[in-house]
Amino acid sequence: MTDEEYELVEATPSSDDYRRLRIAAGLSPKSAEAAVAGLPNTIYAVVIRKDGEAIGMGRIIGDRGLFFQIVDIAVDPKHQKRGLGKRIVGALVEHLHKTALPGAYISLIADGEAHRLYSLFGFKPTAPRSIGMYLHFK
Ligand SMILES: CC(C)(COP(=O)(O)OP(=O)(O)OC[C@H]1O[C@@H](n2cnc3c(N)ncnc32)[C@H](O)[C@@H]1OP(=O)(O)O)[C@@H](O)C(=O)NCCC(=O)NCCS
Incomplete structure (x- = not known):
């Protein structure tokens, strides 16, 4: 399988693709209602397609000035370890370099071994200076 077979598209994933890809990658499921409410507020997103099917994605959310967050980084397991996460x-990150103002703070929560992927792009652990925390409404 070559790199050219995978097309990177600047686009927000559809609600169906988003929900399917999260589950395929082992991330927590999201309701259709939440996806339909949240996805249109995406600042920037990319989708990786193979033969027309979405098999990877990543999004930037935030206030467009002060704070940005990288979320929903997922590659279908059938296509992992081929450099798609890095793409x-x-x-x-390239989009943020082009568009974010000086002083912008870009954060993310790295699950499992994914911190190795993000560190390739300069991300550093917040610990021990601070601890990422969350509240998840059920
Ligand atoms: C994280 C994820 C998107 C990586 O996708 P991928 O296409 O397999 O990643 P790549 O092939 O581009 O390689 C990732 C790089 O990160 C590092 N890495 C190693 N093991 C890794 C792992 N288990 N997870 C993530 N990155 C890993 C490596 O440095 C690798 O670079 P290398 O090829 O030079 O060694 C994919 O594993 C995934 O969807 N995981 C499940 C969902 C998830 O955890 N998402 C992240 C939430 S924070």
């Missing part, structure tokens, strides 16, 4: 994160 996705690279595209998001």
Whole structure:
């Protein structure tokens, strides 16, 4: 399988693709209602397609000035370890380099071993100076 077979598109994933890809990649499921409410507020996103099917994605959300967050980085397991995660994160970081104002703070929560992927692009752990925290409404 060559790199050219995978097309990186600057686009927000559809609600169906988004929900399917999250589950395929082992991320927590999201409701259609939440996806339909949230996805249109995406600042920038990319989708990786193969033969027309979305098999990877990543999004930037935030206030467009002060704070940005990288979320929903996912590659279908059937297509992992071929550099697609790097292509996705690279595209998001490049967009931020082009558009974000000096002083912008870009954060993310790295699950499992994914911190190795993000560190390739200069991301540093917040610990021990601070601890990322969350509240998840059920
Ligand atoms: C994280 C994820 C998107 C990486 O996708 P991928 O296409 O397999 O990544 P790549 O092939 O571009 O390689 C990722 C790089 O990160 C590092 N890495 C190693 N093991 C890794 C792992 N288990 N997870 C992520 N990155 C890993 C490596 O440095 C690798 O670079 P290398 O090829 O030079 O060694 C994919 O594993 C995934 O969808 N995981 C499940 C969902 C998830 O955890 N998302 C991140 C939430 S924060």
